[in-house]
Amino acid sequence: MLPNDLPESDRLDAQHYLVRFILKGNYNVHLDSESPDLRILDVATGTGVWALEMAREFPKAEIHGVDISAIFPTEGNPPNCNFQLCNILDGLPFPDNHFDFIYQRLLVYALSPAQRRQVNVELLRVLKPEGFLQLVESDGIVYNPGPQMEKINQLSLETSLRHGVDPRVVQTMKSGLKQSGYTNVNSVNIALPVGAWGGKVGSLSLQNMHGLATIWLRGEVGNMTRDECDALLVVADKECEVNQSYYKVWLVIGAKPKEPKNITASSSTTTTPNTSGKAQVLASTSSSSSDTPRVSSSRPVKRNGL
Numbered sequence: 297m298l299p300n301d302l303p304e305s306d307r308l309d310a311q312h313y314l315v316r317f318i319l320k321g322n323y324n325v326h327l328d329s330e331s332p333d334l335r336i337l338d339v340a341t342g343t344g345v346w347a348l349e350m351a352r353e354f355p356k357a358e359i360h361g362v363d364i365s366a367i368f369p370t371e372g373n374p375p376n377c378n379f380q381l382c383n384i385l386d387g388l389p390f391p392d393n394h395f396d397f398i399y400q401r402l403l404v405y406a407l408s409p410a411q412r413r414q415v416n417v418e419l420l421r422v423l424k425p426e427g428f429l430q431l432v433e434s435d436g437i438v439y440n441p442g443p444q445m446e447k448i449n450q451l452s453l454e455t456s457l458r459h460g461v462d463p464r465v466v467q468t469m470k471s472g473l474k475q476s477g478y479t480n481v482n483s484v485n486i487a488l489p490v491g492a493w494g495g496k497v498g499s500l501s502l503q504n505m506h507g508l509a510t511i512w513l514r515g516e517v518g519n520m521t522r523d524e525c526d527a528l529l530v531v532a533d534k535e536c537e538v539n540q541s542y543y544k545v546w547l548v549i550g551a552k553p554k555e556p557k558n559i560t561a562s563s564s565t566t567t568t569p570n571t572s573g574k575a576q577v578l579a580s581t582s583s584s585s586s587d588t589p590r591v592s593s594s595r596p597v598k599r600n601g602l
């Protein structure tokens with residue numbers, strides 16, 4: 297549904313820095329940087345920006361990034377960073393119990409609900425017992441929209457549903473992971489301001505909204521000209537400013553049980569306590585399961601409940 301051209305690569309890189317900022321880093325589990333056999337997987341790596349940063353931060357670790365589209369760099373990568381083409385729906389080219397930490401970010405428009413369940417189970421297979429999976433997603437909805445912004449929300453939903461994808465499914469990733477056999481599942485919901493009301497972060501996220509909105513407005517459902525699109529975005533920007541609009545970002549972390557049960561995409565949950573391993577959840581970001589988003593902004597927050 298999303299293109300894989302240069303503007304989209306630029307948008308993904310900018311989005312990486314935004315998400316890294318609001319989540320206070322590239323990962324929200326403790327990783328043992330001294331371990332001689334730490335293995336990390338970035339699922340649907342995109343431009344590979346996350347994997348490359350991880351490879352530099354963990355020079356002793358083995359970092360792998362996979363994507364269906366070759367927009368990751370093929371030259372000049374750190375020796376501990378490997379990228380390969382792979383459709384995750386065909387299964388991952390790795391043995392069982394292989395990775396200490398798996399990261400999957402912003403596949404909201406790529407997976408149907410059934411495919412998301414399938415991928416959860418495949419990731420559980422390649423995760424080591426007591427290893428962690430971290431999911432980061434937004435449902436792509438701009439909350440507190442004005443009328444024009446709501447029009448963009450509707451177009452985004454309509455386009456997604458036409459492609460068999462329901463972005464709202466990311467709102468239930470926590471229960472999805474539990475049903476897929478993960479244990480110690482924690483979820484945090486963070487608000488990302490859209491507009492200058494949220495300071496520099498809000499201004500950057502407004503640019504990201506423009507990139508996505510242009511895809512919906514000019515795509516097969518919106519079918520607008522460039523001028524019509526630009527005019528609508530001018531109005532939508534003002535609405536976001538007045539309404540203090542925001543995206544919601546979900547961070548969900550789950551562990552593979554020490555003694556996993558045989559799980560399929562349609563079977564359900566097991567809960568085994570988890571206390572050790574090379575990866576551990578950082579309490580500061582994983583203890584909340586609230587559905588009320590926390591705001592992340594470089595400015596003081598004025599609105600109640602954010």
Ligand SMILES: C[S@@+](CC[C@H](N)C(=O)[O-])C[C@H]1O[C@@H](n2cnc3c(N)ncnc32)[C@H](O)[C@@H]1O
Pocket residue numbers: 298300308309312339340341342343362363364365367382383384385400401402403406
């Ligand atoms: C919105 S981008 C996110 C990229 C990266 N995770 C990030 O956060 O910057 C979605 C990525 O998923 C990839 N993708 C979509 N479907 C896939 C599949 N079935 N298997 C592997 N990668 C897939 C796309 O090629 C694209 O690079």
